[in-house]
Amino acid sequence: ETGVTQTPRHLVMGMTNKKSLKCEQHLGHNAMYWYKQSAKKPLELMFVYNFKEQTENNSVPSRFSPECPNSSHLFLHLHTLQPEDSALYLCASSPGTSGGTNTGELFFGEGSRLTVL
Amino acid sequence: AQSVAQPEDQVNVAEGNPLTVKCTYSVSGNPYLFWYVQYPNRGLQFLLKYITGDNLVKGSYGFEAEFNKSQTSFHLKKPSALVSDSALYFCAVRDMRSNYQLIWGAGTKLIIKP
Numbered sequence: 001e002t003g004v005t006q007t008p009r010h011l012v013m014g015m016t017n018k019k020s021l022k023c024e025q026h027l028g029h030n031a032m033y034w035y036k037q038s039a040k041k042p043l044e045l046m047f048v049y050n051f052k053e054q055t056e057n058n059s060v061p062s063r064f065s066p067e068c069p070n071s072s073h074l075f076l077h078l079h080t081l082q083p084e085d086s087a088l089y090l091c092a093s094s095p096g097t098s099g100g101t102n103t104g105e106l107f108f109g110e111g112s113r114l115t116v117l
Numbered sequence: 118a119q120s121v122a123q124p125e126d127q128v129n130v131a132e133g134n135p136l137t138v139k140c141t142y143s144v145s146g147n148p149y150l151f152w153y154v155q156y157p158n159r160g161l162q163f164l165l166k167y168i169t170g171d172n173l174v175k176g177s178y179g180f181e182a183e184f185n186k187s188q189t190s191f192h193l194k195k196p197s198a199l200v201s202d203s204a205l206y207f208c209a210v211r212d213m214r215s216n217y218q219l220i221w222g223a224g225t226k227l228i229i230k231p
Contacts, residue, residue, distance in 0.1 A: 002160060040126065042221040043161075043207070056218065090160055097218075104149050104211050104219060108160030 003027040006091050006109035013081065014117050021076040021112045023091030031097045032074040033106065034066060037088040049074060050097040081116045088113050119144045121210050123222035130198045130229050138193040138225045140208030149211035150191040151219065152182055156204045164206075167191060178202070198229045 004025045013019050025032065034046040048056035049068040063085075065077040074091055092106040120143045130136045142148055152164040165176025172184045182193045193206060208222040 002162070004160070006160075040223055042121070042223050045218055048218065092161075104151055104166060104209075105163045106153075106161070106219070108162070110158070110160045 002107050002109065004091060004093055004107050004109035006089075006112050008112060009110065010113045010115075012115045012117065013078065015081060015083070017081075018077070018079040020078065021089055021091075021114075023074040023076075023109055025072055025074075025091075025093040025107070025109075027093055027107060029093040029095050029107070030071050031094045032068060032071070033092040033094075034074065034076050035090040035092060037090055037111070043090070046076075048097060055097060078114070081114075083116050086114055086116045119210065119212050119220050121208050121220050121222040123206075123208055123225045125225050126223075127226040127228065130227070132200055132229050132231050133197050136195050136198045136202070136227065136229070138206050138208075138227060140191045140193065140222060141189050142191065142208070142210045143189060144210050144212070144220075148191075150182075150184060151209040151211075152176065152180070152191075152193050153207045153209065154178075154204050155207065155224075161207060164193070200229045200231055203227055203229045 007022045031050045033048050036044040045058050046060045047066040052068050063080050067075040088111045090111045091109045094106050122141045150167045153161040154164050155161045165174050167174045167184045175181045180195050184191050205224045207224045209219040212218050212220050
């Protein structure tokens with residue numbers, strides 16, 4: 001148990017569906033992240049939130065829409081996805097993103113396995 | 118450009134033998150280096166990190182890593198492998214340009230055979 005919970009663990013959706021991934025952390029951290037993990041590729045950082053404010057958006061297509069209502073919750077809203085978006089989506093948290101709060105140690109959830117048909 | 122390379126897609130080791138998972142990096146300035154492990158159907162877990170000081174860093178589950186500045190390497194090692202060490206291992210370096218985010222290697226699958 002890492003203190004970061006992701007739901008659902010598995011999601012199958014059609015290209016015209018709208019769905020959301022949810023992440024919740026119980027660690028009192030201020031920063032939350034969405035990563036995309038594809039086989040045999042480095043993790044791709046998608047979004048970073050620090051104190052609910054988005055600080056990174058790594059050129060992610062607009063069909064992925066993040067939402068961070070508070071420091072404990074993070075959502076990834078999905079709409080009109082493509083089959084190449086099928087991957088494991090990982091949520092992570094850390095104490096912060098800058099200076100002494102950024103130790104580089106991230107706490108990951110178990111991921112949401114997304115399949116786009 | 119800042120980058121991390123894990124030259125082996127897969128490493129096979131017999132149980133009880135020593136193991137090494139290789140990582141090389143390219144960054145400007147002093148690197149902060151990390152190893153994470155991902156067990157099947159799980160998220161990533163932090164193993165160890167090098168920030169400064171002793172080049173040999175000890176981490177969880179008996180793993181250690183050696184920082185070699187001249188070879189820009191940070192190889193992960195364990196003296197005696199266990200079958201339960203079978204997992205996917207990721208090396209990462211801290212990017213001092215982009216709000217201190219991590220740059221990741223592609224991962225190395227470690228298979229320990231009984």
